[in-house]
Amino acid sequence: MKLTMASSPHNHNHKNVSKLMLTVAACCIPGIIVQCYFFGFGVIVQLLIALVTASLSEACMLKIRNRPIWPTLSDGSAWLTAVLLAISIPPLAPWWIIVIGTLFAIAMVKQLYGGLGFNLFNPAMAAYVLLLISFPVQMTSWTMPSELIAQPIGLIDTLSLIFLEANTAKQSLISAMVTVDGTTMATPLDTVKTAVSQNLTVTEAMSGKQFDELAGIGWAWVNIAYLVGGIFLLKAKVINWHIPLAMLGSLALCAAIGFIIAPGSQAGSVFHLLSGATMLGAFFIATDPVSASTTNHGRLIYGACIGLLVYLIRSFGGYPDAVAFAVLIMNMTVPLIDHYTQPRTYGHGATK
């Protein structure tokens, strides 16, 4: 009788990369729904464009690199990158923004470094930073929450704005938005930053129409939705608690200290936690296993430093939000952190 030989262990917990990636993507769904509610269908369109671009560029790169296409593409990592980038950019940004971004993320940041597992930087965030620096106007033109717009932008207008860069009335995005109300298209973080730089207090800045008690209208809910998704991820044991907790804790702590020292010019912890990409960053971006630290101590340091950097750049830097920058900077330090945070192996220097 012929027996099959295999090396131990002969069992497996049936978790695989595809499942992990798809779980992460699925946990974005609450956030995406809330985003749709407040900012229109743009994000769905962006998602579709990103997914198609990601699939094509990944397939092309794999073909060029002579790697099996479907087994690699089906690990879902490219799709996850596409999702994360699509939900990070302004929903009504022109189509070529997301195409360039996804292309860059997959082809340059990931595949050129050797594919999944070998990229130093978080592909979605590297692409985001590339777009932000290259196309600042498009990348900072966030849609107003629909509550503030007298005439919500319909599906056809959305498509028209994304693909033709003008709505059906031949108005550009900026004019389409401005006509509704005097308020600008800046995000809450941006508004506060501008106001503070004009010697207004944060309270004054937050008295505008786009703010409610906690933070910007819509933005707080989007963040809460991503928090919910993140808690799912923790429950599913797809991510460890170390990075999100360290990042949120450090951001809240820094904001609190800032608020105590300079209440006039510094927004409080709640505002920071519920603005911009904080929750998305904490649970979905910074926890990207490939580019994050791999030891538990290292993860705490990594997360805490991201929180600190986010706060510093938001408060004192030139950009309103900073999750992407903070993550990229900390990506660079990962090898160092990992090296110095090796856990004590059993039987080595036990105290007892």
Added chain:
Amino acid sequence: MDSLVEQIERGTLWQFPGGVHPPEQKSLSNQLPIARLPLPDKIVLPLKQHIGANGQLLVNKGDKILKGQPLTKPSANWSLPVHAPTSGKILDITSAPSSHPSALPELSIIIAPDGNDMWCDLTPVDDITQLTHKQLVDILHSAGIAGMGGAGFPTYIKADSHQPIEYLIVNGVECEPYITADDLLMQEHATEIVQGIEIMQQLLKPQRVLVGIEDNKPQAIAAMARACEHNSAILVRTIPTKYPSGGEKQLIRVLTSKEVPSSGIPADIGVLVQNVGTLFAVSEAVNKGKPLIERVVTVTGNTIDKPQNVWALIGSEIKHLLDSQGFTPVAEQRVIMGGPMMGFTLPTVRIPVIKTTNCILAPDNRELVEPGDEKACIRCSACADACPQTLLPQQLQWFAKSKDFEKLEEYNLFDCIECGACSYVCPSEIPLVQYYRVAKAEIREQKLDQIKAERAKERFEARKDRLEQEQQERQNRHKRGASRVTKPEKEKAKVADALERVKQKQGDKSAVQAAIARAKAKKAADGSLEPDNSEVAKERAKRKEQARSYKEQKQSTEGTPANTDDKKDAVAQAIARAKAKKAAKLAEESTPNIEPEQAQPSSENDDPRKAAVAAAIARAKAKKAAKAEENTSSIEPEQAQSSSENDDPRKAAVAAAIARAKAKKAAKAEENTSSIEPEQAQSSSENDDPRKAAVAAAIARAKAKKAAKLAEESTPNIEPEQAQSSSENDDPRKAAVAAAIARAKAKKAAKQVEENTSNVEPEQAQSSSENDDPRKAAVAAAIARAKAKKAAKQAEQNAQATNTNDDLAQPMSELKQIDNALAEQSDSEQLTPEQKRQAAIKAAVAKAKAKKQAKEQEGNDPS
């Protein structure tokens, strides 16, 4: 804060990090009591079933044996006896596949049971308290008890621990999925196990005995608790189910919070762990006198009709167990010995149950899915979270793949217990444990090699020292001999010198011409063979004569070796003049001129031949170089008894060929050269030099006009100084080297060498160090010529070759001894025929050895 003992008393448990929860699947086999199997048709009893050495056989083929009869006798080194599992007849004692992942054949006793199952006389102990420590340990030893949970460590060694034992831990955890052997044993034989514990208590005097059982075995826990009610020192502890809490280190951590130091043993921290199965065997051995001849084995898996625990005789084949329980194999059937996490698949079912076999698992392909393809690591470090040893499996994996052994050890690879938790959780399905196993094996192998290399180095150093000493002694003898030379002899020597010079000139010419003549013939190398042999034969005859006359005269004749100068000059000059295409006729005319002048015949005869070989090969194109080399080396055995000079042309030829060879083939040639080196039995430093000089010369495209000049200049200087043979002979050679290098673009090297050379000349460099310089310079020049990439390759190969040489130190030194012995017998090259013959034989043998070794070495080196 309570003391540790108090905490333990109170039932405090600790946690180990990591761990996984694979599906337990224990209910498959723990529903039925332990069954007795019918006697098998055949018993295959391996002599070695445990860590340690084999016992010595006590029986022969054809012997009748009784159940429980010892078949081997324990000797030193942790050896244990094996006993007949049933009565019957020994069919054979032969190699049979072992119960090991490799299934490598192991010496086994094949028994045909007679069906009577008749016990031999047993000697149970009535009252163990009457026994001394030694007697008890001896009972455990002679009962052949080895640890039945894991690696099979001889129990008597553990029982005889000299370190104080604070805690005896009884391992009834059985954390591997599927396995229920210990569970059922505890349920059915708790009393015996507790008796075993008490025997160990008597032996080790621990403060407490902690019985660890996972909480998924409530019946076993209850049974054990009942059985040890009377003994307050025994504490039964229920521990949470988590794989691998049954690992020795993990269990110690859980029950005592202590950690076994890395590369230490539990006894270092006052802990000793025994498996419940082992303790049952201890009790049987002491209280009933029964040796270890059977054990409980779980036969389980979805392809087994009646999964159950069975009492299996040690040595029954797995097939017997499977057949007894009903087995319907599926496609791509796996049969695993052990559990699904750490067990190994068997290549065949005709493998015996041994003392450590606790489970035979025959799963179908749905319950234990075949692993998928390995994907890229996404650095999720799920493996690190699962690792019970707090290693970083993911980092280890990168290092294992890149064979970074240093880093692997830095990241504590050897603390890996190979529990498989990391592979179990890896989402990329990387077979991490397999990588670690391979890496561990490679590191162990590398360490062994290192030790070997160090030993070889030591040998080499010792040999070098000895040679130097011997050379020094010989030198002193030479000096004494020289001072004894009388006046008329000195005059004679002068006359001889003068004659020689004349001869030499003729010889030179003839040599060159001969060389040219031969070089023109296309098959130069082949052609040069026959004259060589005839010359050697002549030389032999002449030497015999010389030896005889030497004995009569009984005085040292130092003039003889001086002739070697001619040869070397000839080589240099031959190369120098090779380009001037002079007529071949003269060569033939002048060659016979040498013959009548047989005063000092031996070495002169060498000249034309050597020159010819060198020139011919130098001329020969790269393609033919290899051939020439082969031919040349094939002469060697015949030349074996001839002194070192005979080696020179060969080496020169080889070197020249190499130099000429094209860059691609250079590497190959280098290998050949190096592999020949050890064959060059005497291989004293002088012999190396001409070869290398030739290399240099060849590199200088054999134009070496300067070399010739220098050689000519230096030759007269040497002649008067012929008193001590070997050293001066170096001069022309070195001159050639220098010239060659001067030609070579390495200007600096050349300068240095020239300086060195001039320094050496007067100093009669017989010590190796001075000779090194030109040689090195030559090598350097050669390398400079070679292209960068290929130089690197060569260097590598050279390095390997050097290693080879180290390994070959043995044969080399043998030869050297022969050589020295000969040298001592007669200060010059005059030998008795018998000695020559012996030397020849020895040399030939040594060469053959060396070749073989060199080959092996090459074969072994994968790079």
